[in-house]
Amino acid sequence: MSLCHPNRGNVSCGACCGLFNLKLNTSEYKNLLLDRTTEFKKTVNFEVRHSFPMYRKDRETKEAHIPKKDEMTYNCPFLGYVDDTKQRIGCMIHPIFTGDPKSQNFSFYGTSICQAYDCKTKESTLADLWENLFVEIAKDSIEFSFLSADHIFTYAVEKFFSHSNWNVESMFNTFRLELMELFRMRLITSNRKNFTSFEINYDVFLTLEAVESYFESELGMDWLRWKDEWEKKNPNRGEVSGSFDK
Ligand code: SF4
Numbered sequence: 001m002s003l004c005h006p007n008r009g010n011v012s013c014g015a016c017c018g019l020f021n022l023k024l025n026t027s028e029y030k031n032l033l034l035d036r037t038t039e040f041k042k043t044v045n046f047e048v049r050h051s052f053p054m055y056r057k058d059r060e061t062k063e064a065h066i067p068k069k070d071e072m073t074y075n076c077p078f079l080g081y082v083d084d085t086k087q088r089i090g091c092m093i094h095p096i097f098t099g100d101p102k103s104q105n106f107s108f109y110g111t112s113i114c115q116a117y118d119c120k121t122k123e124s125t126l127a128d129l130w131e132n133l134f135v136e137i138a139k140d141s142i143e144f145s146f147l148s149a150d151h152i153f154t155y156a157v158e159k160f161f162s163h164s165n166w167n168v169e170s171m172f173n174t175f176r177l178e179l180m181e182l183f184r185m186r187l188i189t190s191n192r193k194n195f196t197s198f199e200i201n202y203d204v205f206l207t208l209e210a211v212e213s214y215f216e217s218e219l220g221m222d223w224l225r226w227k228d229e230w231e232k233k234n235p236n237r238g239e240v241s242g243s244f245d246k
Pocket residue numbers: 003004013014015016017117118119120122145148149196197
C-alpha cells in the first residue's frame with residue numbers, strides 16, 4: 001500500500017481531501033466522518049448514478065455551517081470511513097469500492113486530480129520510513145493525517161539531522177525516541193493549522209540555525225526543552241562524521 005493507506009496499523013490519511021479545513025476538534029472530525037459514512041451507506045447506490053450527486057449536495061448543505069479555516073479550500077464530503085471498524089478514513093467513491101474507474105468524477109476535484117495527486121511526504125524517498133514512524137506514533141487516523149500532511153515540518157526534521165551530521169539510519173534508529181517526541185510535540189499544535197498537504201515550503205533550511213528558528217516558532221517552549229535535552233545527549237554535535245544520504 002502507501003503512506004495514504006499503510007499496510008500495518010489501523011490508520012490512514014485523508015488530509016488532501018480537505019478535512020482539516022473545517023474548524024473542528026478531533027472528536028468532532030470523527031463524528032463528522034461517521035455521519036458522512038452512515039449517510040453515504042444509506043443513500044448512495046453504486047448502480048444509481050444520480051445518488052452520488054444527491055449525496056454530495058446534501059452533505060455540502062449540511063456542512064455549510066461549519067466554520068472554515070480558509071474559504072477557498074474545498075472539503076470533500078466523500079471522505080469517510082472505509083473499513084468495517086470505522087478507523088481508517090479514505091475515499092468512499094474510490095474505484096476500488098465502486099468498480100467504476102471514473103466514479104471520483106462525482107467529486108469537486110474529479111478523477112484525474114484525485115488519482116494523480118501525491119503529497120510531498122508520499123513522494124519522498126524516505127516515504128516508507130516516515131510511514132512506519134507515523135503509524136507507530138498516531139493513535140488514530142486524525143493524528144496520522146496530521147503527521148502525513150505536514151511535509152514542511154517533516155522536511156525541517158530531516159534538515160535538522162542532516163545539519164547535525166547524523167545520517168538517515170541514525171535519525172530513524174538511534175534517535176527514534178527523540179524523533180517520536182518531536183512529532184508528538186507537533187501534534188499538540190497541529191489542529192491550529194489547515195493542513196491540506198498543498199502548502200508551499202518557502203524555506204529551504206540552509207543552516208542549522210534556520211531549522212532551529214523554524215522549530216522555535218512552531219513549537220515554542222517545547223522545542224527549547226527538547227533542544228536542551230538533545231544538546232546534553234549530543235554535546236559534540238557538528239563534529240560527528242556522517243552523511244544524510246537520501
Ligand atoms: S496528504 Fe499525502 S498521504 Fe495523505 S492522503 Fe493525501 S497524498 Fe496520501
